[in-house]
Amino acid sequence: MTYMFDPEPIPAGAIVNVSRRFLLKGAVATGTLVLGASLLPGRAMAEWATGAGAMPGGTVNDPHVYIAIDPSGLVTILTNRSEMGTGVRTSLPMVVADEMEADWSRVQVKQAPGDETKYGNQDTDGSRSVRHFVQPMRQCGAAMRTMLEQAAAKRWGVDPSEVKADNHVVVHLTSGYKAGFGELAAAAAALLTPPVSTLKLKDPSQFRYIGTGTISIVDLHDITTGHAPYGIDAKIPGMKFAVVARPPVVGGKLVSFDATEALKVPGVEKVVEVKGWPWPSKFMPVGGVAVVARNTGSAIKGREKLQIVWDNGANATYDSGAFRKAMEETASQPGLVVRNDGDADAALKSAAKVVTAQYYIPHLSHATMEPPSATVNVADGKCVAYAATQSPGGCRDDLAKILGLSVDDVTVNVPLLGGGFGRKSKWDYVLEAALVSKTVNAPIKLTWTREDDIQHDFYHTVSVERIDAGVDASGKVVAWRHRSVAPSIASTFKAGVDHEAPFELGMGLVDNPFDIPNLRCENGACTAHTRIGWFRSVSNIPHGFAVQSMVAELAAALGRDPKDMLLTLIGPDRIVDPRKSPGVKGFWNYGDPFDTYPIDTARLRRVAERAAQAAGWGKTLPKGQGLGIAAHRSFLTYVATVAHVAVDDHGNLSVPNVYTTMDCGFHINPERIRSQIEGAAVMGLALAKNSEITFKNGRVEQQNFDGFMVARIDEAPLHVHVDIVPADWSVPASGVGEPGLPPFAPALCNAIFAATGKRIRSLPIGQQLST
Amino acid sequence: MVTLKVNGQNFTYDGDPEVPLLWVLRDELGLTGTKFGCGAGLCGACTVHLDGTAVRSCSVEVSDAADKTIVTIEGLDPHGDHLVQRVWREANVPQCGYCHAGQIMQAAALLAANPKPAPDDVMQTMSGNICRCGCYQRIAEAIALASTGA
Numbered sequence: 001m002t003y004m005f006d007p008e009p010i011p012a013g014a015i016v017n018v019s020r021r022f023l024l025k026g027a028v029a030t031g032t033l034v035l036g037a038s039l040l041p042g043r044a045m046a047e048w049a050t051g052a053g054a055m056p057g058g059t060v061n062d063p064h065v066y067i068a069i070d071p072s073g074l075v076t077i078l079t080n081r082s083e084m085g086t087g088v089r090t091s092l093p094m095v096v097a098d099e100m101e102a103d104w105s106r107v108q109v110k111q112a113p114g115d116e117t118k119y120g121n122q123d124t125d126g127s128r129s130v131r132h133f134v135q136p137m138r139q140c141g142a143a144m145r146t147m148l149e150q151a152a153a154k155r156w157g158v159d160p161s162e163v164k165a166d167n168h169v170v171v172h173l174t175s176g177y178k179a180g181f182g183e184l185a186a187a188a189a190a191l192l193t194p195p196v197s198t199l200k201l202k203d204p205s206q207f208r209y210i211g212t213g214t215i216s217i218v219d220l221h222d223i224t225t226g227h228a229p230y231g232i233d234a235k236i237p238g239m240k241f242a243v244v245a246r247p248p249v250v251g252g253k254l255v256s257f258d259a260t261e262a263l264k265v266p267g268v269e270k271v272v273e274v275k276g277w278p279w280p281s282k283f284m285p286v287g288g289v290a291v292v293a294r295n296t297g298s299a300i301k302g303r304e305k306l307q308i309v310w311d312n313g314a315n316a317t318y319d320s321g322a323f324r325k326a327m328e329e330t331a332s333q334p335g336l337v338v339r340n341d342g343d344a345d346a347a348l349k350s351a352a353k354v355v356t357a358q359y360y361i362p363h364l365s366h367a368t369m370e371p372p373s374a375t376v377n378v379a380d381g382k383c384v385a386y387a388a389t390q391s392p393g394g395c396r397d398d399l400a401k402i403l404g405l406s407v408d409d410v411t412v413n414v415p416l417l418g419g420g421f422g423r424k425s426k427w428d429y430v431l432e433a434a435l436v437s438k439t440v441n442a443p444i445k446l447t448w449t450r451e452d453d454i455q456h457d458f459y460h461t462v463s464v465e466r467i468d469a470g471v472d473a474s475g476k477v478v479a480w481r482h483r484s485v486a487p488s489i490a491s492t493f494k495a496g497v498d499h500e501a502p503f504e505l506g507m508g509l510v511d512n513p514f515d516i517p518n519l520r521c522e523n524g525a526c527t528a529h530t531r532i533g534w535f536r537s538v539s540n541i542p543h544g545f546a547v548q549s550m551v552a553e554l555a556a557a558l559g560r561d562p563k564d565m566l567l568t569l570i571g572p573d574r575i576v577d578p579r580k581s582p583g584v585k586g587f588w589n590y591g592d593p594f595d596t597y598p599i600d601t602a603r604l605r606r607v608a609e610r611a612a613q614a615a616g617w618g619k620t621l622p623k624g625q626g627l628g629i630a631a632h633r634s635f636l637t638y639v640a641t642v643a644h645v646a647v648d649d650h651g652n653l654s655v656p657n658v659y660t661t662m663d664c665g666f667h668i669n670p671e672r673i674r675s676q677i678e679g680a681a682v683m684g685l686a687l688a689k690n691s692e693i694t695f696k697n698g699r700v701e702q703q704n705f706d707g708f709m710v711a712r713i714d715e716a717p718l719h720v721h722v723d724i725v726p727a728d729w730s731v732p733a734s735g736v737g738e739p740g741l742p743p744f745a746p747a748l749c750n751a752i753f754a755a756t757g758k759r760i761r762s763l764p765i766g767q768q769l770s771t
Numbered sequence: 772m773v774t775l776k777v778n779g780q781n782f783t784y785d786g787d788p789e790v791p792l793l794w795v796l797r798d799e800l801g802l803t804g805t806k807f808g809c810g811a812g813l814c815g816a817c818t819v820h821l822d823g824t825a826v827r828s829c830s831v832e833v834s835d836a837a838d839k840t841i842v843t844i845e846g847l848d849p850h851g852d853h854l855v856q857r858v859w860r861e862a863n864v865p866q867c868g869y870c871h872a873g874q875i876m877q878a879a880a881l882l883a884a885n886p887k888p889a890p891d892d893v894m895q896t897m898s899g900n901i902c903r904c905g906c907y908q909r910i911a912e913a914i915a916l917a918s919t920g921a
Binding site: 225417671679 | 804
């Protein structure tokens with residue numbers, strides 16, 4: 001894989017004509033216009049402020065985009081986001097193309113390697129790509145268009161105001177002169193870049209691609225022919241193939257191994273130790289024994305013959321059943337107060353009625369269809385990696401560190417990711433491949449088998465959520481006490497963590513939008529015994545499941561309609577600001593300014609109303625069928641889902657229809673938003689119905705897709721009706737990839753209750769409906 | 772030595788004859804369109820056609836594929852325009868796309884055996900192919916498109 005671009009860093013906040021620099025390097029053809037932009041949105045033009053400049057972990061989010069147009073008219077857009085199925089590799093370049101009036105059929109997209117000095121923060125996570133980059137992408141496209149128009153005006157000796165770019169051509173309005181973008185590229189390349197403050201964005205009514213949903217993803221054809229390059233498909237001449245035997249318990253380590261029998265397996269060439277780091281150590285490898293062979297199949301067979309003695313360490317007692325009991329005990333006691341409006345304890349004491357429910361959501365594995373894999377060559381003081389990673393920058397830094405190289409000598413290429421869901425934000429597998437390559441002195445393709453993936457993941461946390469709600473004599477909910485108990489992701493970074501971090505508490509707990517005067521959130525102490533990591537929508541899964549289930553439980557207890565109960569609890573239209581609530585420390589608003597993205601109950605109410613209307617809420621359904629609703633704000637986006645379920649006499653569950661309304665503000669590609677919501681329904685069904693990771697003696701009990709169950713087509717919702725709330729440029733763009741997931745499980749379980757009267761409080765549902 | 776007939780070409784493989792066909796296709800022949808998903812015949816990502824039948828290449832020893840006609844996603848159609856590939860694009864089926872080689876090979880075998888499968892047949896046959904992104908709604912749409920002659 002070669003890159004057309006080898007750009008220099010661009011000063012912050014600027015758009016720069018780098019054509020000459022690129023030409024001198026031989027990177028582009030003569031007559032090519034290349035713009036580079038440091039894409040913190042130019043302040044003069046920013047419609048809304050974002051958190052792009054202050055990313056978590058101190059990373060500066062300063063994305064650089066490079067756009068080139070050569071004399072043939074071919075436009076090349078460099079993208080710095082990892083593609084894992086959201087469509088971002090298509091959507092953001094689409095913004096540039098639309099704004100510059102390029103013909104999409106003459107645009108190609110190139111993937112940037114990991115280099116945060118040149119490309120800014122490249123972490124593709126947190127559902128933040130569009131919301132952080134749509135403004136700067138528009139600016140960059142506008143600069144390109146403006147320069148092409150100026151070049152045409154100069155050529156014709158007319159005022160630039162008299163010419164207009166229109167679908168890859170610049171036209172002189174009065175004379176009808178026309179010039180293609182390609183023929184203008186060289187002249188445009190000789191111009192100075194217009195100051196960002198002078199750029200004029202297109203009128204949204206003139207959008208050709210944005211908001212239309214008519215563009216297919218750029219990789220579609222290659223995907224259907226088997227030619228799309230995924231991380232696991234990378235090829236380096238002379239590469240060997242490796243798998244690793246890892247300590248079965250997190251925190252365990254290798255004592256000794258005997259490779260005699262493994263080395264007798266045909267095709268096995270070497271067996272070497274892989275260095276491990278003590279737990280917790282972020283994303284560093286856990287260590288183990290690597291088997292290197294002529295193909296992966298031989299390596300797997302060799303690994304089966306290894307004789308290994310492990311020291312399982314302190315987590316060898318981890319038992320998820322016992323852990324659940326301990327968490328439930330914790331949830332029965334007061335915890336650390338993390339939000340405290342009014343006096344919930346007193347209000348509960350004096351309430352006419354108290355409704356209490358406790359919910360359990362187990363560990364989950366990401367189970368991306370492409371398991372972790374990396375192809376790495378460490379040779380001659382350099383490291384070249386091909387890695388399906390959501391974080392090529394962090395990965396590159398750690399490769400340099402463990403190999404003792406300068407980051408300049410480390411290249412991380414980013415092929416397509418066969419699914420991400422947060423798993424590929426952790427780059428342990430890339431480091432493993434580098435360590436093995438260095439040890440055996442050959443390029444290595446290292447693959448995690450499915451068993452490796454399911455047994456050594458950074459798991460979604462496990463959670464007990466207890467809610468006590470108090471109702472007064474008039475039927476008004478006056479008290480709400482939500483206790484959350486879950487090991488924190490922070491435990492993967494450092495020892496001694498025993499509470500959820502602010503970014504977890506902000507995901508559906510302390511940002512509770514309900515109109516309840518006495519609202520208290522507590523977080524019980526809990527210590528992790530395995531690696532906990534981000535899983536699509538993160539803590540919103542357990543928090544949202546508990547809160548939205550409890551709404552329907554209250555409705556049932558009070559004889560109210562669940563949708564009306566939800567709307568009553570959402571209350572009047574207003575901004576809810578948790579920063580003003582006592583007890584809330586370091587409120588996490590997904591890293592973005594609250595003023596740009598407040599908690600707006602009018603928007604939450606609206607998605608609930610729209611989804612209910614689409615579903616025909618209130619209609620009569622046959623026996624054994626029911627509707628359930630849930631509404632949840634996450635990643636600054638408002639989503640409501642109504643699930644329509646049917647449960648037969650044997651307890652078999654089906655989901656004939658799902659109605660989801662998403663309000664994600666200004667949006668680019670409704671076609672891909674729909675696909676994300678359809679997919680969220682399937683993943684939501686999986687985690688509600690089937691999926692669970694359990695531990696016994698510190699080891700994961702599931703091995704493959706026969707133990708860790710995900711959803712299959714014959715049980716999946718196949719009629720997901722998606723409604724996207726229209727929004728113009730004045731409504732800041734917000735997340736799409738993750739927020740579809742949290743409302744699904746509670747909507748489903750609320751629908752099951754409506755259909756059967758059976759309340760599901762413990763996920764997965766498993767056999768609960770047949771007993 | 773095993774001779775493999777893949778996509779109309781002959782290849783020889785001199786390694787362990789018990790290794791799954793999948794790894795020979797991917798690692799020895801460089802045909803990486805066929806994907807690894809589970810290694811146990813549970814997910815369908817590695818589906819190829821063996822003498823016209825859809826099989827999980829992770830669960831077929833390479834020696835058992837010797838001298839048979841093997842078709843992978845790369846060889847399904849010389850121009851990538853097999854009916855299933857076309858409807859897959861028309862319905863914008865893939866998200867990450869990783870499992871789709873297997874999905875397409877499975878659907879192609881299904882439609883070759885029965886050009887107008889009943890919905891239950893589609894569900895039963897395709898239930899062996901996992902898509903974690905959750906493209907099932909569009910997989911069903913695409914197969915319906917194909918079976919109506921789109």
